[in-house]
Amino acid sequence: NLSSKFVALTTEDSMFSRTLLAAAALAGLVADAEAFMPTGPATLPSIQSARINARSSTVGPVMAVPFKNDEGRKMRVAVVGGGPSGACAAEILAQEKGIETYIFERKMDNIKPCGGAIPLCMIDEFKIPTDVIDRKVRKMLMISPTGKEVPIGQTLADDEYIGMVRREILDGFLRNRAIDFGAEAINGLVTKIDVPAKDDMETPYKIHYSNYNGKKVGTPETLEVDMVIGGDGANSRVAKEMDSGEYNYAIAFQERIKISDEQMSFYEELAEMYVGDDVSPDFYGWVFPKYDHVGVGTGTVINRPAIKEYQNAIRERAGKKIEGGKIIKIEAHPIPEHMRPRRVNNRAMLVGDAAGYVTKCSGEGIYFAAKSGRMAAEAVVKLSQGGKMVPTQADMEKTYIRDFDKAYGPTYTVLDILQQLFYTNNPARESFVEMCESEYVQQVTFDSYLYKKVQGNDPVSDIKLLANTVSSLVKNNLRGDLPKDRTFYNPVESLQRL
Secondary structure, eight states: OHHHHHHHHTSSOSHHHHHHHHHHHHTTSSSOHHHHSOOSTTSOOOHHHHHHHHHTTOOSOSSOEEOOOTTOOOEEEEEEOOSHHHHHHHHHHHTOTTEEEEEEOSOTTOOOOOOOEEOHHHHHHTTOOGGGOOEEEOEEEEEOTTOOEEEEOTTOOTTOOEEEOOHHHHHHHHHHHHHHTTOEEEOEEEEEEEOOOTTOSSSOEEEEEEEOTTSSSOEEEEEEESEEEEOOOTTOHHHHHTTOOOOOEEEEEEEEEEOOHHHHHHTSSEEEEEOSTTTOSSSOEEEEEOSSSEEEEEEESTTGGGHHHHHHHHHHHHGGGTTTOEEEEEEEEEEESSOOSOSEETTEEEOGGGTTOOOTTTOOOHHHHHHHHHHHHHHHHHHHTTTTEEOOHHHHIIIIIHHHHHHHHHHHHHHHHHHHHHSSSHHHHHHHHHHTTOHHHHHHHHHHHHHSSOOOOOHHHHHHHHHHHHHHHHHHHHOSSSOOOOOOOOHHHHHHHO
């Protein structure tokens, strides 16, 4: 009865109806929130729609076919991209003796703008050694538009923490491990892929690339392979060649700032998250501790041209805590906003950022990149029967895609709802920080993040959370002291995002 009342209240497409629906969904009162989400030009592309489109695109054979090759070689799989997704895929493939594994990476020392946070479950599952982890964060400080600070982390056990890494260190470790298992590394940039016809299971993919091999100028070369795994990031060449469709993206901007030892001690086990339209109209700003410096950054979809203004604002908000620090590195990179419409096409597939596996609200992608790479490769190994069979698109959709969506689809949906609810205006952002004062919210949030399963199944606490959230949203919308959101002119992206 309560669920039906909330559905009735959301028949009109208004901010109030969206607030009620999102809050109800978070509290578990609506089983499938997206089924009731108001539609129209102001709503986001649905994660569910992306998954449905991917599954409905099946063509060609529906079962693995025998591997045939006149050259007498083994079945070849090319992994394009040497980040967490590509490296973890190559590691699994390289252990199968019946498969030749190649991993392409243009920049072996690539430094990507990234908060660098990884969950506890990834450290155990992917056997990440302690020397790869720069810091163990056990406290997070949430700062609202008005400067209200809420520390979270008191629910963590002594052995629980968020690992902070530098991407150049983590990526290098994972990639080298794949190489140690037998993957052949190619220091090259893929420029073009000759793609076979959709129903052709025998013609190889021809990869055109510039082979740098540690040199400044690359040499044009080609390689024929039987399957392709694209782990080449948001601007994926593989995605373009396999016609995976487009997605909206955010720009992440980060400065690595060297601060004094005294200032650094403040961030010993602490990370900061700032919300407010001054630091981002649709995301958040952060200060995350690294080995001997901090990463200070922000991101946005709807006003990307103003990213440097938002970066200046996050530095101002951090204030004396980073004052006098020296900027040692500036980084910028696109972050996908949702999954691509098609993640598998014939014998090519996408993993990590190339597939769009970055969560809303938090912008997390490292774990899902590594996990998707591993799951895709495990499916290839199992279906190929030691390199004797070539998996089809239908095979990969029924294994890799289905299993990934089943395991992590709820996480993406919940975080999508959270972003639509709390990142829309300053009153909502203020409520977001207030909500984090709840010990129940902290417990659910950390458990969900650290172990990658949506937590929270306490009806009484869920209903209390719903009531408190709606009350806070109403209260903060009536306040007169909250800063008004700044206006800007970017109509197309604003409609797509908000």
